[in-house]
Amino acid sequence: MQQESARRSNRDRTEATRADLIAAARRLFTEKSYTETGTPEIVAAAGVTRGALYHHFADKQALFAAVVEQEAAAVAEEIERASPPSLFARDALIAGSDAYLAAMRAPGRTRLLLLDGPAVLGRAAMDEIDNRHGNRSLREGLVAAMRSQSMMRLPVEALTALLAAAFDRAALAIEAGASPAPYREVLIALIDGLSQAPHRGPGAARTR
Amino acid sequence: MQQESARRSNRDRTEATRADLIAAARRLFTEKSYTETGTPEIVAAAGVTRGALYHHFADKQALFAAVVEQEAAAVAEEIERASPPSLFARDALIAGSDAYLAAMRAPGRTRLLLLDGPAVLGRAAMDEIDNRHGNRSLREGLVAAMRSQSMMRLPVEALTALLAAAFDRAALAIEAGASPAPYREVLIALIDGLSQAPHRGPGAARTR
DNA sequence: CAAATAACATACAATCTGCATGTAAATACG
DNA sequence: CGTATTTACATGCAGATTGTATGTTATTTG
Numbered sequence A, B: 001m002q003q004e005s006a007r008r009s010n011r012d013r014t015e016a017t018r019a020d021l022i023a024a025a026r027r028l029f030t031e032k033s034y035t036e037t038g039t040p041e042i043v044a045a046a047g048v049t050r051g052a053l054y055h056h057f058a059d060k061q062a063l064f065a066a067v068v069e070q071e072a073a074a075v076a077e078e079i080e081r082a083s084p085p086s087l088f089a090r091d092a093l094i095a096g097s098d099a100y101l102a103a104m105r106a107p108g109r110t111r112l113l114l115l116d117g118p119a120v121l122g123r124a125a126m127d128e129i130d131n132r133h134g135n136r137s138l139r140e141g142l143v144a145a146m147r148s149q150s151m152m153r154l155p156v157e158a159l160t161a162l163l164a165a166a167f168d169r170a171a172l173a174i175e176a177g178a179s180p181a182p183y184r185e186v187l188i189a190l191i192d193g194l195s196q197a198p199h200r201g202p203g204a205a206r207t208r
Numbered sequence C: 001c002a003a004a005t006a007a008c009a010t011a012c013a014a015t016c017t018g019c020a021t022g023t024a025a026a027t028a029c030g
Numbered sequence D: 001c002g003t004a005t006t007t008a009c010a011t012g013c014a015g016a017t018t019g020t021a022t023g024t025t026a027t028t029t030g
Helices: A010-031 A039-046 A050-056 A060-082 A089-103 A109-121 A123-132 A134-147 A156-175 A180-193 B010-031 B039-046 B050-056 B060-082 B089-103 B109-121 B123-132 B134-147 B156-175 B180-193
Strands: none
Touching: A010 A039, A010 A050, A010 A060, A010 A109, A039 A050, A060 A089, A060 A109, A060 A123, A060 A134, A089 A134, A089 A156, A089 A180, A109 A123, A109 A156, A109 B109, A123 A134, A134 A156, A156 A180, A156 B156, A156 B180, A180 B156, A180 B180, B010 B039, B010 B050, B010 B060, B010 B109, B039 B050, B060 B089, B060 B109, B060 B123, B060 B134, B089 B134, B089 B156, B089 B180, B109 B123, B109 B156, B123 B134, B134 B156, B156 B180
């Protein structure tokens, strides 16, 4: 028996402690809310002291940011994993929507990414995170659709943001217990509505 | 001069104190954030003590709810005031969107109604407030459009929620400094995309 | 192997929230 | 009209939380 658990390199120690902290915080932040979760509770769950926390993170908010970052990455990865090789642009978008809604059903994720995240870190910071992980595939899908001329040409940033907002709200509604079907139907209608077509006047006759 | 400020009825006292508290809280909650604003600061600005606050409101969150409620009502009223008598359903929707985006430019409103509100009170409570004030006109506009057959028939609740989410995100982006034009353009495209028309396949040829 | 540094643990100060208790003003009531 | 009761506050207190400062132990560097 050389040593029970000793002789760990500093890099290993840091990595392990940070991971423990983030994991414990993630659990508590998703079970309760950001403000309802105190740092004493977090460090107790992680098996360290508050000293460790404040050594590795500037403050509670920085720990929260790390959790959000990791969770956004997880969502993005789940979506990419579920994303089929390459369909028509429109079908790829819908597949992506479904994957996103499915990924957001992981317990507490909506609160973390859609409620507490924006409130605690600000919309700007969340946009930055989203653009780095999640929204990229959405924007690329939209650009592809426009290039294939199956979707009308629109400002990409704005379109991405607004569609993402609709997805987010759908995820929240579903999490709250709403049936997914109508939301899915509306999302598809919104996407299909953007398919290349000239505008018509308000009193458009029914075409069916 | 009968009395300097005395002999006020209890109803008047309550009304005045509550109003002072809500006004001070509104100012601070919009300047800073909900958590960054402490009750000592609020009561100091309102010229009362914390005893008064906790006499009139169950807790800090209840005061916040009152502020949000009042602010949502103000937004709804601004929209109705700007809403022209009766246009074609599609134009009424766009006028409503513009009015909403204009109303949300009041400083701090986005943080109050779109960031802190959902996080502090929960999405469910915010939906309840929105449905009581703001979203009503949107939903009615959508129903009207569907009835006039100028918009495809879709689940009303879901459509209202998702469009409202897009409006909200646009308001946030504009507040953050983005140019309104592209967001307005996309919102109009989303609305127009729902005009009555049969679905087309993915590879739809351009019809122009 | 000593010096410097990193990774924690512990103790402390400043706040903040909610409640309990106390007091003055208004209202109800006989 | 005078007293009992309720309302509208003010003050003080207890518990908890956050961030920091200080102390200690384990690594790494030279």
